[in-house]
Amino acid sequence: MLDGAIRPTRGAAEFAPGDHVCAVYRSAPERDAMVETYIRGARVAGHRTMFLDRDEAPALYGGRHVTDPRSLLADFERQAVMAVAEGYGAWAVVVDGTALVLTPESRASFARWEHLADRMFRSSGKIRALCVYDGREIGADAAAELGVLHQQTLPDDTPFHLCAGAEDVRLDGELDLATLSLLDSAFATVTSARDGDVVVDVSQLDFVDHRSLHVLGRHAEAHGKRVVLRSAKPIVRRLIEAAGVPAVTATTS
Amino acid sequence: MTAPATFRHVALFYDDTDTVAGQLADTIENDRCAGAAVLVCLPDVLAAAVSERIRVDDRVTFLPADNRYARPVTAMHALLNFTSAALADGATRVQSIGEIAFDGSPADDDWHWYERAANDVFAGVPMTATCLYDTNSVPPGTIACAHATHTEHLGQVDTPGRCDVERLVPRPIALPRRRADLTLDGVTRSGTARHALEPFDHLAPDILDRARLIVSELVTNAVIHGGGKADVRYWHEPNAIFIEVADDGAGIDDPFATLRPPALPVRGFGLWASHIEATRLHVAARRPHGTIVTAHVTAA
Numbered sequence: 007m008l009d010g011a012i013r014p015t016r017g018a019a020e021f022a023p024g025d026h027v028c029a030v031y032r033s034a035p036e037r038d039a040m041v042e043t044y045i046r047g048a049r050v051a052g053h054r055t056m057f058l059d060r061d062e063a064p065a066l067y068g069g070r071h072v073t074d075p076r077s078l079l080a081d082f083e084r085q086a087v088m089a090v091a092e093g094y095g096a097w098a099v100v101v102d103g104t105a106l107v108l109t110p111e112s113r114a115s116f117a118r119w120e121h122l123a124d125r126m127f128r129s130s131g132k133i134r135a136l137c138v139y140d141g142r143e144i145g146a147d148a149a150a151e152l153g154v155l156h157q158q159t160l161p162d163d164t165p166f167h168l169c170a171g172a173e174d175v176r177l178d179g180e181l182d183l184a185t186l187s188l189l190d191s192a193f194a195t196v197t198s199a200r201d202g203d204v205v206v207d208v209s210q211l212d213f214v215d216h217r218s219l220h221v222l223g224r225h226a227e228a229h230g231k232r233v234v235l236r237s238a239k240p241i242v243r244r245l246i247e248a249a250g251v252p253a254v255t256a257t258t259s
Numbered sequence: 260m261t262a263p264a265t266f267r268h269v270a271l272f273y274d275d276t277d278t279v280a281g282q283l284a285d286t287i288e289n290d291r292c293a294g295a296a297v298l299v300c301l302p303d304v305l306a307a308a309v310s311e312r313i314r315v316d317d318r319v320t321f322l323p324a325d326n327r328y329a330r331p332v333t334a335m336h337a338l339l340n341f342t343s344a345a346l347a348d349g350a351t352r353v354q355s356i357g358e359i360a361f362d363g364s365p366a367d368d369d370w371h372w373y374e375r376a377a378n379d380v381f382a383g384v385p386m387t388a389t390c391l392y393d394t395n396s397v398p399p400g401t402i403a404c405a406h407a408t409h410t411e412h413l414g415q416v417d418t419p420g421r422c423d424v425e426r427l428v429p430r431p432i433a434l435p436r437r438r439a440d441l442t443l444d445g446v447t448r449s450g451t452a453r454h455a456l457e458p459f460d461h462l463a464p465d466i467l468d469r470a471r472l473i474v475s476e477l478v479t480n481a482v483i484h485g486g487g488k489a490d491v492r493y494w495h496e497p498n499a500i501f502i503e504v505a506d507d508g509a510g511i512d513d514p515f516a517t518l519r520p521p522a523l524p525v526r527g528f529g530l531w532a533s534h535i536e537a538t539r540l541h542v543a544a545r546r547p548h549g550t551i552v553t554a555h556v557t558a559a
Contacts, residue, residue, distance in 0.1 A: 180450060180453075182448075182449045182450060182453075182475055182479065183448075183449055183479045183482060183483070184448055184449070184450060213453060213471060213472075213475065215449070215472070215475050215476060215479065215529075216476065216528050216529060216532050217479070217528075217529075220528075239468060240465075240468075241465075241468045241469060241472055241536070244535070244536070245472065245532055245536075248336070248528075248531060248532040248535045248536075249521075249528045249531070249532050250521070250528070
């Protein structure tokens with residue numbers, strides 16, 4: 007599960023430890039059905055389950071995802087270790103995060119948390135998570151902003167993902183003019199959430215244009231960092247050179 | 260003393276390697292003393308003869324001529340990179356000494372156009388471009404074009420009367436237009452044009468990667484600068500593809516657009532990257548208004 011390869015799209019019942027999935031619902035029955043399917047699938051797989059409803063999530067997080075994300079991550083890790091110690095295969099958590107992302111500011115900080123959690127879930131291999139959001143309340147743009155930071159989205163209509171991978175992060179899908187603002191917010195989240203240079207596995211990236219590369223370079227420069235694209239196609243390397251993209255380099259391996 | 264920020268375009272006609280090597284060595288030493296950075300792209304024998312006569316240090320850069328002069332756009336790109344790095348590094352001027360391999364083929368016309376474009380592209384840049392012409396082998400038409408496109412002429416060649424650069428070095432001719440295998444009208448998303456390349460997946464992966472990038476950048480240009488949408492046509496050959504992207508925008512006035520290096524934050528990177536990836540790329544006006552860009556992508 008840590009091989010960085012893109013996995014085929016699956017329904018809500020068939021996820022594995024390490025998976026971090028985002029789902030956007032448009033009605034209460036739709037949400038309930040999605041959550042129930044996910045939790046039933048987890049139970050059948052022998053995973054302990056927890057569901058944090060939309061009014062429970064803010065209370066449990068207590069703002070720590072902003073003020074002290076490390077301690078919150080450690081709590082998640084402890085729960086998972088406990089579940090495994092008790093014989094479960096993993097800990098499966100479902101969070102309705104709607105109430106945590108209602109303003110642009112809270113959404114930006116929750117996006118950073120999603121990115122940190124995404125990396126921890128993947129590397130721990132003992133946690134699987136489904137994050138659900140009310141699409142009617144947060145809007146399509148916010149839903150997309152949060153969705154691309156997950157390894158998969160339901161429904162699978164996200165043009166790309168910027169999520170935990172074999173390197174620091176992994177980019178898949180296609181990046182062009184249509185995804186420019188989405189990439190801008192997602193990469194801002196990633197560069198602000200982590201220290202040091204950003205190594206991106208692009209082996210599953212189907213397409214990138216010069217404007218998207220400039221977005222990566224701009225964020226890296228603003229933070230005094232560099233972006234290294236690993237497993238890049240030769241054309242991506244040539245494009246970086248031709249378009250004079252600052253702070254971005256690419257390697258083919 | 261600061262060197263004037265002017266572009267000098269010198270044609271140097273020669274018929275003897277040793278003589279011209281000595282001449283170039285003197286030029287290089289003079290430029291070095293004046294604080295210039297020197298770029299040398301010459302055929303191997305001549306490059307060796309020059310290098311024996313000069314101090315080779317980090318003020319003088321040798322680049323393989325075959326590489327730099329693969330195509331006009333790559334030649335321009337290499338010179339741009341060298342120049343911006345050298346000037347940023349404190350050089351007062353750039354001296355670029357090069358020799359293009361004219362051989363009487365149709366590609367010669369592209370190189371004549373390149374020499375003409377250089378006057379416009381590098382206007383105001385503190386650079387001397389010294390272009391060598393071996394009078395033993397260069398076709399006569401090229402000698403006339405060299406007179407027309409260069410502002411200074413050195414060497415033992417009779418200067419023809421007045422040179423009409425418009426007549427001698429006309430705009431590059433359009434790429435052949437054939438019946439389209441696939442037509443997409445009113446494209447507003449570059450992804451639509453990229454995904455439409457699927458029927459051509461028998462072409463080499465490298466050709467398809469380059470085609471995808473080119474059509475994507477050109478459609479994006481049309482969407483942002485060319486009126487919001489593009490008409491795309493594809494037609495193919497056994498191991499090559501033509502891409503035509505037309506828009507209804509204001510059009511591109513600049514006759515040297517395909518050879519003008521882009522600069523932040525202005526536009527131009529998409530066309531530049533497309534030209535570098537294409538085997539040939541041509542920009543034409545569309546009637547009543549707009550732009551048609553055609554790219555030919557063959558195996559590299």
